[in-house]
Amino acid sequence: MLPYTANTLKAELNSRGWRLTPQRETILHVFQNLPHGNHLSADELHHVLSQRGETISLSTIYRSVKLMARMGILRELELAEGHKHYELNRPQHHHHHMVCVQCNKTVEFKNDSILKQSLKQVDRDGLQLIDCQLTVTTICPEAIRMGWPSELPSNWSCTRAISETAAEE
Amino acid sequence: MLPYTANTLKAELNSRGWRLTPQRETILHVFQNLPHGNHLSADELHHVLSQRGETISLSTIYRSVKLMARMGILRELELAEGHKHYELNRPQHHHHHMVCVQCNKTVEFKNDSILKQSLKQVDRDGLQLIDCQLTVTTICPEAIRMGWPSELPSNWSCTRAISETAAEE
DNA sequence: TAACAAGTGCTAATCATTTGCAACTAAGTT
DNA sequence: AACTTAGTTGCAAATGATTAGCACTTGTTA
Numbered sequence: 001m002l003p004y005t006a007n008t009l010k011a012e013l014n015s016r017g018w019r020l021t022p023q024r025e026t027i028l029h030v031f032q033n034l035p036h037g038n039h040l041s042a043d044e045l046h047h048v049l050s051q052r053g054e055t056i057s058l059s060t061i062y063r064s065v066k067l068m069a070r071m072g073i074l075r076e077l078e079l080a081e082g083h084k085h086y087e088l089n090r091p092q093h094h095h096h097h098m099v100c101v102q103c104n105k106t107v108e109f110k111n112d113s114i115l116k117q118s119l120k121q122v123d124r125d126g127l128q129l130i131d132c133q134l135t136v137t138t139i140c141p142e143a144i145r146m147g148w149p150s151e152l153p154s155n156w157s158c159t160r161a162i163s164e165t166a167a168e169e
Numbered sequence: 170m171l172p173y174t175a176n177t178l179k180a181e182l183n184s185r186g187w188r189l190t191p192q193r194e195t196i197l198h199v200f201q202n203l204p205h206g207n208h209l210s211a212d213e214l215h216h217v218l219s220q221r222g223e224t225i226s227l228s229t230i231y232r233s234v235k236l237m238a239r240m241g242i243l244r245e246l247e248l249a250e251g252h253k254h255y256e257l258n259r260p261q262h263h264h265h266h267m268v269c270v271q272c273n274k275t276v277e278f279k280n281d282s283i284l285k286q287s288l289k290q291v292d293r294d295g296l297q298l299i300d301c302q303l304t305v306t307t308i309c310p311e312a313i314r315m316g317w318p319s320e321l322p323s324n325w326s327c328t329r330a331i332s333e334t335a336a337e338e
Numbered sequence: 339t340a341a342c343a344a345g346t347g348c349t350a351a352t353c354a355t356t357t358g359c360a361a362c363t364a365a366g367t368t
Numbered sequence: 369a370a371c372t373t374a375g376t377t378g379c380a381a382a383t384g385a386t387t388a389g390c391a392c393t394t395g396t397t398a
Contacts, residue, residue, distance in 0.1 A: 014395095014396080017344080019343095019394085019395050019396070021344090021345065021346080021394080021395070023345085023346075024345095041385090043385085056347090057346065057347045057348075058347090059347060059349095059386095059388095060345080060346055062385090062387075063345080063346085064345095066386095069270070070271070072270075078247055082355090082384080082385075083384085083386090084385090084386095098290065098291065098294070098296065100296070101239040101299060107294070109290055111286055114286060114303065117303070118305045121280065122305060122307055127267065127307040127308065127309050127310070128307060128309075128310070128313075129306075129307055130270060130306040130308060131306040132303060132304065132305045132306065133303070133304050133306075134286070134302070134303045134304075135301065135302050135303075135304070136287045136290060136291060137245075137298075137299040137300040137301065138291055138296040138297060139296065139297045139299060140294075141296070141297070144297075183365080186374085186375080187376095188363085188365070188374090189364075190363085190364075190375090190376065190377080192376085193376095210354090211354080211355080212354085225378095226378045226379070227355090227378090228355090228356080228377075228378060228379080229378070231354090231355060231356075232376085232377085235355095251353080251386085252354055252355090
């Protein structure tokens, strides 16, 4: 399921009646070269490509990214920002998310038993697993201390330490 | 955290500087009287209310439902339909979801160890848990057999038996 | 190499959700 | 019990991510 090359990607696409296009190949490359833990929204991907001089229309990006997620090549992340993010789907490196309802900060964490439980559930129903994601909704103590969002100073941002497995930026 | 009455709701709201309004009380009632396992989108809630003669503006519904989710009273579900659904948040009755990327069918299931793992993670970081949801993305064999979506007859719908680990009581 | 369905890139829709604002009303205070 | 002042509501208008329509282009397979 993992190291897609232009050829294996082509094979996988063709077997379903889909085609390998330069755009799809380029998009796959971007994700393959993204540092582990990073993820891109459709719009961010569009920007990244522009900066490289590669122009792929936003429509095509949306279509490609969605297709690749359905094929199990990409993982579609529903973070708290109101739009989806994508990253390579590498089951061995699955991480999950904790989101604070107040400061809105998202922290990644790993937990192998989640994948195990998912496989258990899926096997039992004769399905094939593509991805699993646990989202834990929380309140962090620092945000509680500051009061609820309606009272938060607009420039305040939670300084809560990010737990180790957290990602980028 | 559970049996909210008008009074406990008021107390909880007031303690944060928010107010108990007839609209909020009405909305809570709707959810409290919803059969277990059901959930409503903002729009559906709006319709339900209209049919009862209670008119609450859609804006207010969006605002209330989001507030109650942040307070931990409601659970916000991200299903595959492109809009959010809400239900009462009852940790003892948490269920999770399996979604097929091809037939798009969503199946609920229970698994107590998910909540346990979430609590473990949350405790470790000193956070307070509000909710946890595991989404398992899958492909069901029947949909595979029918070919990928682009080839699916438009009127076809997956008849895959719904697993009865599926939710509640 | 021809034939054709799939794919691309525009632009124009969708559509759920949010926001600005004037009027209204809980809650706490005299 | 009236008074004050934020929080709330309900419109209508604005967002913003994602999708759809369509003419043109291009992989794939025969």
